[in-house]
Amino acid sequence: xxxxxxxxxxxxxxxxxxxxxxxxxxxxxxxxxxxxxxxxxxxxxxxxxxxxxxxxxxxxxxxxxxxxxxxxxxxxxxxxxxxxxxxxxxxxxxxxxxxxxxxxxxxxxxxxxxxxxxxxxxxxxxxxxxxxxxxxxxxxxxxxxxxxxxxxxxxxxxxxxxxxx
Amino acid sequence: xxxxxxxxxxxxxxxxxxxxxxxxxxxxxxxxxxxxxxxxxxxxxxxxxxxxxxxxxxxxxxxxxxxxxxxxxxxxxxxxxxxxxxxxxxxxxxxxxxxxxxxxxxxxxxxxxxxxxxxxxxxxxxxxxxxxxxxxxxxxxxxxxxxxxxxxxxxxxxxxxxxxx
Amino acid sequence: xxxxxxxxxxxxxxxxxxxxxxxxxxxxxxxxxxxxxxxxxxxxxxxxxxxxxxxxxxxxxxxxxxxxxxxxxxxxxxxxxxxxxxxxxxxxxxxxxxxxxxxxxxxxxxxxxxxxxxxxxxxxxxxxxxxxxxxxxxxxxxxxxxxxxxxxxxxxxxxxxxxxx
Amino acid sequence: xxxxxxxxxxxxxxxxxxxxxxxxxxxxxxxxxxxxxxxxxxxxxxxxxxxxxxxxxxxxxxxxxxxxxxxxxxxxxxxxxxxxxxxxxxxxxxxxxxxxxxxxxxxxxxxxxxxxxxxxxxxxxxxxxxxxxxxxxxxxxxxxxxxxxxxxxxxxxxxxxxxxx
Numbered sequence: 001x002x003x004x005x006x007x008x009x010x011x012x013x014x015x016x017x018x019x020x021x022x023x024x025x026x027x028x029x030x031x032x033x034x035x036x037x038x039x040x041x042x043x044x045x046x047x048x049x050x051x052x053x054x055x056x057x058x059x060x061x062x063x064x065x066x067x068x069x070x071x072x073x074x075x076x077x078x079x080x081x082x083x084x085x086x087x088x089x090x091x092x093x094x095x096x097x098x099x100x101x102x103x104x105x106x107x108x109x110x111x112x113x114x115x116x117x118x119x120x121x122x123x124x125x126x127x128x129x130x131x132x133x134x135x136x137x138x139x140x141x142x143x144x145x146x147x148x149x150x151x152x153x154x155x156x157x158x159x160x161x162x163x164x165x
Numbered sequence: 166x167x168x169x170x171x172x173x174x175x176x177x178x179x180x181x182x183x184x185x186x187x188x189x190x191x192x193x194x195x196x197x198x199x200x201x202x203x204x205x206x207x208x209x210x211x212x213x214x215x216x217x218x219x220x221x222x223x224x225x226x227x228x229x230x231x232x233x234x235x236x237x238x239x240x241x242x243x244x245x246x247x248x249x250x251x252x253x254x255x256x257x258x259x260x261x262x263x264x265x266x267x268x269x270x271x272x273x274x275x276x277x278x279x280x281x282x283x284x285x286x287x288x289x290x291x292x293x294x295x296x297x298x299x300x301x302x303x304x305x306x307x308x309x310x311x312x313x314x315x316x317x318x319x320x321x322x323x324x325x326x327x328x329x330x
Numbered sequence: 331x332x333x334x335x336x337x338x339x340x341x342x343x344x345x346x347x348x349x350x351x352x353x354x355x356x357x358x359x360x361x362x363x364x365x366x367x368x369x370x371x372x373x374x375x376x377x378x379x380x381x382x383x384x385x386x387x388x389x390x391x392x393x394x395x396x397x398x399x400x401x402x403x404x405x406x407x408x409x410x411x412x413x414x415x416x417x418x419x420x421x422x423x424x425x426x427x428x429x430x431x432x433x434x435x436x437x438x439x440x441x442x443x444x445x446x447x448x449x450x451x452x453x454x455x456x457x458x459x460x461x462x463x464x465x466x467x468x469x470x471x472x473x474x475x476x477x478x479x480x481x482x483x484x485x486x487x488x489x490x491x492x493x494x495x
Numbered sequence: 496x497x498x499x500x501x502x503x504x505x506x507x508x509x510x511x512x513x514x515x516x517x518x519x520x521x522x523x524x525x526x527x528x529x530x531x532x533x534x535x536x537x538x539x540x541x542x543x544x545x546x547x548x549x550x551x552x553x554x555x556x557x558x559x560x561x562x563x564x565x566x567x568x569x570x571x572x573x574x575x576x577x578x579x580x581x582x583x584x585x586x587x588x589x590x591x592x593x594x595x596x597x598x599x600x601x602x603x604x605x606x607x608x609x610x611x612x613x614x615x616x617x618x619x620x621x622x623x624x625x626x627x628x629x630x631x632x633x634x635x636x637x638x639x640x641x642x643x644x645x646x647x648x649x650x651x652x653x654x655x656x657x658x659x660x
Contacts, residue, residue, distance in 0.1 A: 025240045030196075068229070071228030075192060132627025132629075134627075134631075140632060294373055300463065301464075304463075389566075
């Protein structure tokens, strides 16, 4: 959502990506993580940082459908792209990307450097002062050469988050 | 919801009622009105004040269904009774109680005295200090006698809000 | 300070008085109690409630002189009357009114009814919602007759706070 | 204050310095700038960033003496070094460093890079997210060589702030 066409994260190599896994009915997401992501988007977009949301529904699945999410984004004036995590293949409650990253819950913040490598994964809240510093460091990192920057399989972005609708 | 059986507001004569019309995806409701109602419930329940919520969906109807609302109440730990406003008879967007009270939007706070009379209707935010004072005044008011207390028709509670599921 | 002439609290019989004992360098006073008193002053002045501050310096005496206090009131836009507690007779650190009321520290809030009786003494913070309710109750209390309302000596206002410069 | 011996800022070449000009009775300083500086001190000290305060009294001089300041630092648990700006030579109200930097008031934040060059001067408030990013950028800057980094006279630190008691 909020994007003319699906985003292929592979194609974002060279950009710093700040991804936030959230649920629209998670109080900590609504009161802290979402406003923080909006501020990051406003401050760092001009430096090429890509902010994306990922709706990782792992409870109350019937209550947090794409229709509800779309209204939520509108009401909360969220303008950065937001994808919906794919339901589990095995019929379980935890969606695919959440499983791949072994997230403990929402909100979870992912900081990804220019080479596509996952540099930080934070469950819960991180102070603005620290987050600003972390993102700034990734922005200042030059792009590593192709050979040296290969992310290890377990750190690399899974196919599950590649497609943001 | 949050009540073993429907609440008949007529039967609440003699109690002070604080009612909050809200929508689960209205940011001002989530960040300010709902926490305020939770605090009112915690502070004034022992003085017999009844706090009720009323889900008055007038936009994004598909996104704010009873299923979503139920998860919302659970996630936000809302323990006072919450009713769902009846859809408009004429197929319009504004539900019945909202129409009856000519509410301008959400959140809207209704303060109802022991005789069932609507004493205050506030659209938007009211300071805690003032709300505490207003409720306290209603609590201290003695119950008027049956004859003298009849609410005028336009002020009395409409049938639309009598049934809280 | 902030008053054309000293306030004689005896002469305030018939009014509800909200008194706040504070120190200008006490962080909890500056961040919470003083803003709360300013809000009380703004909201309840029209109902005849008298808000007064009492500078009860019990530490760093050289740092919190009347000269410093005067600048503090100006910078923080405090417009209600503020008195300075008299130093201890015996040369001790705790000033007289603080001793009389056996206050445990700052901020301490005193709620005094129309008959001059001390009704509440709160050390630390009280929620706006509750404070609004407490003040409102005192405002609604009618003035008791002279005979019945005599405050007990230990509850009555000590001479130490009668004189507000 | 808060330092065993006066700090010579010239000797700090090679370190990033975050300096905050404040007044102990300035509400914006107490509520926002000082807590922000404490957070910066806590977060960036391990990366070698030096946080210093500068008490630039330009009004109510009698109310904000070093004695009052010392109590203020203690009560607000400020542990980074704080210096007192020298009074004006000409008997004016604006102290020397304030004049040199042509500050418009308090709080004013100065960001100084490893070569001693003033990189940012901000009057008023800056968001945590942005401040974290700015400091992080200065931290990542390598030390420029002696020749190239000479600050211009008007940007270099004046003697007035060199001595922190």
